[in-house]
Amino acid sequence: MDDMRLAEKAVNAAETKIAARNVQVYYGDSHAIKDVDIDIADRTVTAFIGPSGCGKSTFLRCLNRMNDTIPICRVEGDILLDGEDIYDKRVDPVQLRARIGMVFQKPNPFPKSIYENVAYGPKIHGLARNKAELDGIVESSLRKAALWNEAKDRLSEPGTGLSGGQQQRLCIARAIATSPEVLLMDEPCSALDPIATAQVEELIDELRGQFSVVIVTHSMQQAARVSQRTAFFHLGNLVEFGETGQIFTNPRDPRTESYITGRIG
């Protein structure tokens, strides 16, 4: 109990990294996200939960403008990263995604070597001046992703030759190689076995010391295990957002209660 209170205090003290105000998302005529206001704290894991189709992934994808790639998708409202509007015309989405990295449901390493997978981002963003620096970034990223010991002797082998859990950690290493400020994860463990899941969760908890992590998950137990803040989405609305311990012991909204206890809502 004390620990939970401490975690909550730490989170309350953390500054807001991303602030969303009145966010609406439309896919053509359908209104997928309605009036979402949320403050994502820095150095905190925030979990988005909710039934399929509730808009949690859509909203996550707004946070680094992944929805720009969908022609019929329209985003309204303000999303501010450190107080700056990420949908401003002057913002280059590619640069933005170097600051707000993303990991997807299925591990999707490039069909290249393990080294190239991690080195790709820093290279295209010009983050390394020479080979030695690039080597350093690759090593530290793989270390942070808890993959270094398994991968250090096979850096030139294809990333696709790794196991599923290792591939996902490779994708995380790739995402953190550009030193992002926020890491978005869309169901990062759904294709992994329990051991690999635990390793990724441990990794998420470590990454929290350096930046803000936002994770979409269908596993409520996972949300409970890794996050300090939980947001419950339902039918495009943000129903409840609060400290994870509170959401799982004493949710305020009956819809949250029905969902997390597995009742017919």
Added chain:
Amino acid sequence: MESQHILQAFDRDLEGIQAMVMRMGGMVEAAILEAGQALEARDDDLAEKVRAGDKAIDALEEKIAEEASRLIALRAPTASDLRIVLSVMKIAASLERVGDYAKNMAKRANVLGQMPVIPGAGGSLRRMSKTVVQMLSDALDAYNTRDAALAEDVRNRDRDVDQMYNALFREFLTHMMEDPRNITACMHLHFIAKNIERMGDHATTIAEQVMYLVTGVRPEENRPKAETVTVIGVEGK
């Protein structure tokens, strides 16, 4: 009850542990009433029955703890489900203690049967235990109907039990001062009174669990209390 779980086995498990607690409550209430009756009527057989019956209460508490831990492991309950499991475990633990007190009361009833009668004591203790049984039964009713107001009422009634205990304490003190031959009997009677007073505290704890279950918040520690004998000095004042 709230709407049902998609997984119906979850509902069956939750209902199962709650039904066990209710059965345990019934057994404990009967034990207190019978112990009180045995005391007043000097009925050794009834006292013996209460003593023997405590084993079944203890066994049921173990069964509840086992089922509750299974439920936590297998169903990972959250929110109100979690509160049900937690409150069931706490209530079962309280009931088990109350059962022990009833058993102890029955034991002393056997001993007291061999001693001079302290006039009025048996009747007073039986009335006190009836009050506590009513609190217990209301607390368990409040659990069943998720009635936080009734639980709050039970919690406030603990003051009456405290006052009965204070009065008895003074009464026994008087008897002991009047005639030292009463001391042994009065000491036993005093322990019985103290144990009944403790039963009232457990009924209060159960009522507080009901309030927690219904509201999700534990009530604050500002309920009315009237137990004053802990500060009585040598002069009996």
